[in-house]
Amino acid sequence: MLSVNHLLGIKYLKKDDIDLILNTAATFLDVINRPIKKVPSLRDTTIVNLFFENSTRTRLSFELAEKRLSADVLNFTASSSSVSKGETLIDTVNNILAMKVDMVVMRHPMPGAAHFLSQRVKSKIVNAGDGAHEHPTQALLDAFSIRRKLGEVAGKKVLIVGDILHSRVALSNIFCLQKLGAEVKVCGPPTLIPKYLHTLGVKVEFDLRKALLWCDVANMLRIQLERQDVKYFPSLKEYTQLFGLNKELLDDLKKPIVIMHPGPINRGVEITSEVADSEHSIILDQVENGVAVRMAVLYLLANRPDVV
Amino acid sequence: MGQRKILDAEQCNLTLQRLCFQLIENHDHFKDSVIIGLQPRGIALAKQLYHQICAQIGNDFPYGELDTTFFRDDFKLKPLVPQTTSIDFQIDTKRVILIDDVLYTGRSVRSALDALTHFGRPASVELLVLIDRRFSRHLPIQPDYVGVTVDAVNNEKVIVDWQNNGQSAEVYLTTIQ
Numbered sequence: 001m002l003s004v005n006h007l008l009g010i011k012y013l014k015k016d017d018i019d020l021i022l023n024t025a026a027t028f029l030d031v032i033n034r035p036i037k038k039v040p041s042l043r044d045t046t047i048v049n050l051f052f053e054n055s056t057r058t059r060l061s062f063e064l065a066e067k068r069l070s071a072d073v074l075n076f077t078a079s080s081s082s083v084s085k086g087e088t089l090i091d092t093v094n095n096i097l098a099m100k101v102d103m104v105v106m107r108h109p110m111p112g113a114a115h116f117l118s119q120r121v122k123s124k125i126v127n128a129g130d131g132a133h134e135h136p137t138q139a140l141l142d143a144f145s146i147r148r149k150l151g152e153v154a155g156k157k158v159l160i161v162g163d164i165l166h167s168r169v170a171l172s173n174i175f176c177l178q179k180l181g182a183e184v185k186v187c188g189p190p191t192l193i194p195k196y197l198h199t200l201g202v203k204v205e206f207d208l209r210k211a212l213l214w215c216d217v218a219n220m221l222r223i224q225l226e227r228q229d230v231k232y233f234p235s236l237k238e239y240t241q242l243f244g245l246n247k248e249l250l251d252d253l254k255k256p257i258v259i260m261h262p263g264p265i266n267r268g269v270e271i272t273s274e275v276a277d278s279e280h281s282i283i284l285d286q287v288e289n290g291v292a293v294r295m296a297v298l299y300l301l302a303n304r305p306d307v308v
Numbered sequence: 309m310g311q312r313k314i315l316d317a318e319q320c321n322l323t324l325q326r327l328c329f330q331l332i333e334n335h336d337h338f339k340d341s342v343i344i345g346l347q348p349r350g351i352a353l354a355k356q357l358y359h360q361i362c363a364q365i366g367n368d369f370p371y372g373e374l375d376t377t378f379f380r381d382d383f384k385l386k387p388l389v390p391q392t393t394s395i396d397f398q399i400d401t402k403r404v405i406l407i408d409d410v411l412y413t414g415r416s417v418r419s420a421l422d423a424l425t426h427f428g429r430p431a432s433v434e435l436l437v438l439i440d441r442r443f444s445r446h447l448p449i450q451p452d453y454v455g456v457t458v459d460a461v462n463n464e465k466v467i468v469d470w471q472n473n474g475q476s477a478e479v480y481l482t483t484i485q
Contacts, residue, residue, distance in 0.1 A: 020389070027377075303387055
């Protein structure tokens with residue numbers, strides 16, 4: 001059984017929780033590859049997807065996971081709601097919960113929004129990304145994808161490349177991979193590497209080639225221009241030259257590296273199409289695994305007998 | 309906690325042999341039949357019967373393992389950890405023999421019948437259990453093949469203890485205080 005009532009961040013999970021989620025996800029991956037992809041486990045559960053920020057993959061992945069567990073699903077987007085009329089987050093959620101909704105999946109631009117909500121409403125909360133803080137299900141599906149590709153996560157060397165400063169994926173990945181016994185290094189422009197990172201036991205490398213020679217897995221992140229209020233590097237072209245992954249660089253390493261990307265990809269910026277579509281890439285496996293991992297998270301939270 | 313032995317290893321072996329011959333008699337050398345063990349406790353029995361039948365008829369046939377966790381009706385009552393399902397064959401038009409160690413309330417078998425529909429439409433489904441606990445059924449489910457029938461009340465528990473790498477078993481009835 002999970003030790004937590006909500007999935008707010010990887011920071012709050014124990015290693016046993018992560019192992020339980022990944023093991024359960026493996027059985028759900030089996031389920032979604034059957035001719036009938038649904039199980040009736042959550043047929044008496046209603047889940048609302050509250051998205052205060054744009055999302056394609058995560059929202060569809062959660063919705064599919066919920067439907068494959070037979071839950072009733074409500075979709076909410078802030079732009080077309082009463083939030084634009086001035087309603088607070090707590091009021092919005094409590095109004096939805098008054099309609100007998102059991103679980104809330106929320107993406108919000110403010111870091112800590114899921115944690116804030118979990119202390120103020122009577123529902124189980126799943127954080128689908130809160131600002132530049134955490135994106136726990138992405139980290140879980142990344143760890144799950146590494147485990148499926150390389151057999152295990154423990155002892156593996158994982159490199160995260162790109163905009164670490166604004167990335168919730170990076171922070172959740174660091175917590176998750178370290179709890180599972182992997183070594184984590186980051187690489188990117190010095191302006192996009194947070195100063196506190198060494199306190200998490202993460203090494204920093206500014207030379208992409210050296211960093212790639214070190215790693216077993218490279219997770220290429222997108223430059224989050226929408227979160228950047230000032231210019232962090234001179235130009236995208238310069239960023240691509242220094243931190244973009246292309247086939248020539250990959251071939252030159254003369255060693256197999258697993259390539260990951262949480263999406264959406266900016267082809268030709270952080271990664272070229274040749275690399276993204278190569279046999280080294282498990283980007284589409286990550287998307288498939290995402291549904292299974294989210295099914296596992298929702299199933300295990302709903303399976304906790306003690307309601308909040 | 310009192311404990312009473314229902315079957316010792318020798319008696320259990322005889323019972324397994326009888327079940328094996330009953331299955332062979334009814335399934336015509338398993339041309340269109342498959343065995344599916346129910347996770348977690350039906351697996352040892354299913355494997356043992358499968359190996360005995362293969363040795364007896366001289367050929368193998370499809371064998372699978374089914375986990376029913378996601379189909380159970382006690383989902384909100386206790387933590388349920390799923391096990392592996394491994395059915396890598398078509399069950400359409402096959403005669404399926406579901407195998408579990410103990411038949412008690414019938415709820416596990418009900419969930420197994422639900423789970424099985426996700427793999428196709430079998431020609432028929434039969435149920436084999438090593439121990440049939442009478443007087444405890446919650447649902448109208450009865451076994452087709454029974455090792456031993458036991459009259460047990462609700463504060464008693466049947467324990468099937470597999471030994472020698474699942475080759476033989478001893479069965480106990482334990483009273484829970």
